[in-house]
Amino acid sequence: EILLTQSPATLSLSPGERATLSCRASQSVSSYLAWYQQKPGQAPRLLIYDASNRATGIPARFSGSGSGTDFTLTISSLEPEDSAVYYCQQRKTWPTFGQGTKVEIK
């Protein structure tokens, strides 16, 4: 089983600031990593697939990078609606998810 560790657990930033979320895999997942956003009471939404590709309809302020074991989701300029929990997910083997990073907007 590939374990994904996300950091930090919580990120508290102001609108307009840059958010940097980390996901580290217990072994290489190549570029087979996705990011999801989940708002309270909602299902997750796909943001990024294969490490750096934005899903359909996702704003350009969301970007992903990394390969191997270390990955980053960047939100270049936070909007109030970006308040959510963000999960990474690998598909190198059977799918597993990280434990999530909560982004709070001050």
Place this chain on the structure above:
Amino acid sequence: QLQLLESGPRLVKPSETLSLTCTVSGDSISNRAYYWAWIRQPPGKGLAWIGSVYHAGNTFYNPWLESRATISVDVSANQFSLRLKSVTAADTGFYYCARSTVTTTFDYWGQGSLVTVSS
């Protein structure tokens, strides 16, 4: 517009079987480009993939749940289903159905169904 909708009992007794169905609209479940998946989330916790099914009936499962989970597909009804046997309180949570590309990226999700295991 693709939509997925979970349905089934919201309360299940310990040791019994949890059964959920996902009805797909806006796409054919026979679309060869996709698998159909179940994912769950205990309240306030993270996500766990349960398993996936292809329209031809091929399935693959989370090794930790494989002994208790069965996922099946009904192409004529454009539905797929989950059965999870011998449930305990640890199986309480939101159960989501989702569409998965063949590369197991989950691009569309249902709204989720909260299932509680309690006597």
